[in-house]
Amino acid sequence: MISSDLLEEVTVELLRRAAVTLPRDVISALEKALEEETSEIARTQLRTILENVRAAADTSVPMCQDTGIPIFFVKGVCGKDVVEGIRKGVSRATAEVPLRPNAVHPITRKNEGNNLGIDMPYIHFSPGDDATVEITVLPKGAGSENMSALRMLSPTEGMKGVRSFVLDTVLNAGGRPCPPIIVGVGIGGSADIAMALSKKALLKPLDLQHPDPELRRLEEELLDALNSVGIGPMGLGGRTTALGVKIEIAHCHTASLPVGVNIQCWAARRASVRIHVDGRVEFSTEGFW
Amino acid sequence: MNLRTPLSERAVRSLKAGDTVRLNGTIYTGRDEMHLRALEMHERGEPLPIDLKGAALYHCGPIVRKDNDVWTLVAAGPTTSARMNALEPRFIEAFGVRAIIGKGGMSQPTIDAMKKHGCVYLAITGGAAVLAAKGVKRVVGAEWLDLGMPEAIWKFEVEDFGPLIVGIDTNGDSIYARVEADIRRNLPSVRKKLRID
Numbered sequence A: 001m002i003s004s005d006l007l008e009e010v011t012v013e014l015l016r017r018a019a020v021t022l023p024r025d026v027i028s029a030l031e032k033a034l035e036e037e038t039s040e041i042a043r044t045q046l047r048t049i050l051e052n053v054r055a056a057a058d059t060s061v062p063m064c065q066d067t068g069i070p071i072f073f074v075k076g077v078c079g080k081d082v083v084e085g086i087r088k089g090v091s092r093a094t095a096e097v098p099l100r101p102n103a104v105h106p107i108t109r110k111n112e113g114n115n116l117g118i119d120m121p122y123i124h125f126s127p128g129d130d131a132t133v134e135i136t137v138l139p140k141g142a143g144s145e146n147m148s149a150l151r152m153l154s155p156t157e158g159m160k161g162v163r164s165f166v167l168d169t170v171l172n173a174g175g176r177p178c179p180p181i182i183v184g185v186g187i188g189g190s191a192d193i194a195m196a197l198s199k200k201a202l203l204k205p206l207d208l209q210h211p212d213p214e215l216r217r218l219e220e221e222l223l224d225a226l227n228s229v230g231i232g233p234m235g236l237g238g239r240t241t242a243l244g245v246k247i248e249i250a251h252c253h254t255a256s257l258p259v260g261v262n263i264q265c266w267a268a269r270r271a272s273v274r275i276h277v278d279g280r281v282e283f284s285t286e287g288f289w
Numbered sequence B: 001m002n003l004r005t006p007l008s009e010r011a012v013r014s015l016k017a018g019d020t021v022r023l024n025g026t027i028y029t030g031r032d033e034m035h036l037r038a039l040e041m042h043e044r045g046e047p048l049p050i051d052l053k054g055a056a057l058y059h060c061g062p063i064v065r066k067d068n069d070v071w072t073l074v075a076a077g078p079t080t081s082a083r084m085n086a087l088e089p090r091f092i093e094a095f096g097v098r099a100i101i102g103k104g105g106m107s108q109p110t111i112d113a114m115k116k117h118g119c120v121y122l123a124i125t126g127g128a129a130v131l132a133a134k135g136v137k138r139v140v141g142a143e144w145l146d147l148g149m150p151e152a153i154w155k156f157e158v159e160d161f162g163p164l165i166v167g168i169d170t171n172g173d174s175i176y177a178r179v180e181a182d183i184r185r186n187l188p189s190v191r192k193k194l195r196i197d
Helices: A004-020 A024-036 A040-059 A080-096 A155-173 A191-203 A213-226 B009-013 B032-043 B088-095 B108-117 B129-134 B175-193
Strands: A069-076 A122-126 A132-140 A149-153 A181-188 A242-250 A257-264 A271-276 A281-284 B002-004 B020-029 B056-058 B063-067 B070-075 B099-102 B120-123 B136-143 B153-168
Touching (some): A004 A080, A004 A132, A004 A271, A024 A040, A040 B129, A040 B153, A069 A080, A069 A191, A132 A191, A149 A155, A149 A191, A155 A181, A155 A213, A155 B175, A181 A191, A181 A213, A213 A242, B032 B088, B088 B108, B108 B120, B129 B136
Parallel strands (some): A069 A122, B002 B020, B020 B056, B099 B120
Antiparallel strands (some): A069 A132, A149 A257, A271 A281, B063 B070, B120 B153, B136 B153
């Protein structure tokens, strides 16, 4: 039994780590982009981004003022106490890190000031083992999230339709989601499942190869194409539009082909923790794969 | 190039798309809710609590912390300017703003208002909130806190705030339009690469 107090402590620390430190795989991808970028305006943007990432880590300050809404993924033992612990942790982290209070009521737009609300933080649950709980937080900013999209393709449109939709979504987003972006793609399931998969795809480190060779090729093909479009860092032109394309799939109805695209900004923040029932705690910004 | 607020029409009209500038003086933050309320008040003939003539407006919802009644800025990167597209032409005309700082650029009606009234769009690196906050020397004041921290008006004293890239100048020349033209040129070969022609 993992106590609600421990979960609260761990949640505060998770949110702090996510807001302040960019995962190593994302920093490497940004550094590689700077090496390969030829446009001077684009290089200025990438240098500013990397300098900002270092300054945030050195001073323990959130790298971006949009510290997002707290989206959690919990795997393993899970009861009411986990939800309670996470909620208390979110409220405390908002004051302590500090995080920007972003959560508002969707209709009245009232802001409670603590990032709590109806189903906020949102928690995705999945089964795990009995000995541990793994919690990952993906604080998601609105600039990138607002550019996300769903299309219910006809199965006859096939993979050509999928490639076309991903390209259209990134073109429509342009400079608005703070490129270089990471593109999460969910193929299959139903409307809601495709969107959930597209967000789950963003949890994987950029350098973790997809186990399915065909999907790996599709990810590479899409990434290469997106980086030939010319949107560039911050939409100011250049060859670095995306740092990665990540795909997750699920079986779907024979008459459907849902495709979800979830766009992530360069500040692709995530942090994970594994809590053992004996109270041991392991943190990781890359997650447990 | 260094600019100081309040900005004159002449100084602003001398800037060209692609120039890099840094800003000194005072800047005000304003997002969706601030634009809505300011324009509603203007229509009713009520004065705003701040003077925006010659001002630089920053599309930004910062993280600010209050310790012993003193505001301290934590992080202050830009928000997506396109959300203000529908309101910005009237805003520029009503209040005489001379520079808009943000990310992602703005639509044609705003560009037309910039040309007509003498206002530039300055692009700041999105998400680089710690560096942006370093250019802010002091939080001078806050208005409309009832809108919540991100949507309130924050008044910042800035020094060498930037680097800012002139994204849209007063001739209507726009880096974003140049990029769009490049994208249109690149698109046929991208579509061929993806076998979606």
